[in-house]
Amino acid sequence: MLIGIMSDTHDNLPAIAKAVELFNREKVDLVIHAGDYVAPFVKRELSKLKAPLKGVFGNNDGERKGLSKALGISEEILEINADGMKIIVLHGTNEKIVEAFARSQLYDVIVRGHTHKYEIRETGRSILVNPGEVCGYLTGVKSIAFLDTKKREIKIINLDTEEALGFMSL
Incomplete structure (x- = not known):
């Protein structure tokens, strides 16, 4: 299964x-969105x-009722099972909660956003992935990620150049 990840x-x-x-x-x-859509017109x-979208709210998602109606978003933390991989999705506003999920070792992949900085980091048996920011407003880099559950790989891609910014085998 190939999963697109954005935030x-x-x-x-x-x-x-x-x-x-x-x-x-x-x-x-499947596409996973780790929050901060902002307004329902997205x-x-x-x-x-063409693939289903699953996601969570972020701290800048003020129009939650509108986003819920438009996109079906209703949660701040979402668990997904994909090809036997346990994935937890959260925006990541509270670093203590992000780190607690990583230390728990309950999940194969932790998907988070919020920092606007792309990252792939191994913590024990768990991989934390932040796809960075699609908007490009803070870092100047527009990025997304792909998680291939069959190849067990994660890669981060620059949207403007389509070049890999990061890669990890699970």
């Missing part, structure tokens, strides 16, 4: 469109995904 889209419709185009081209089976681009 911190912050209403940047052209950047969201690029991410959606890449996810569709790579034929992902549905205009996210509805073009």
Whole structure:
């Protein structure tokens, strides 16, 4: 199963469109969003995904009722089982909670956002992945990630150049 991972889209419709185009081209089976969509009108681009979208709220998602209605988002923490891999998704506003999930060793993959900085980090048997920011507002780098559950690989991709920024085998 190929999973596309994104976070911190912050209403940047052209950047969201690029991410959606890449996810569709790579034929992902699922897209995970780790929060900070911001407003319900992002549905205009996210509805073009050919794969199902699952996600959580972030700290900048003020219009939660509208986002829930538009995208079906309803949680701050989401567990996903994909090809036998246990994945936990959270925005990651509280670093103590992120680290507690990592130390718990209950999950194969911890997906988080919030920092706007892409990262892949191993903590015991768990891999923490932050795809960075789709919007590119804070770091200037628009990025997403792919998790291949069959190959057991995670890679982070720059949306503008489509070059790999990070890679890890699980």
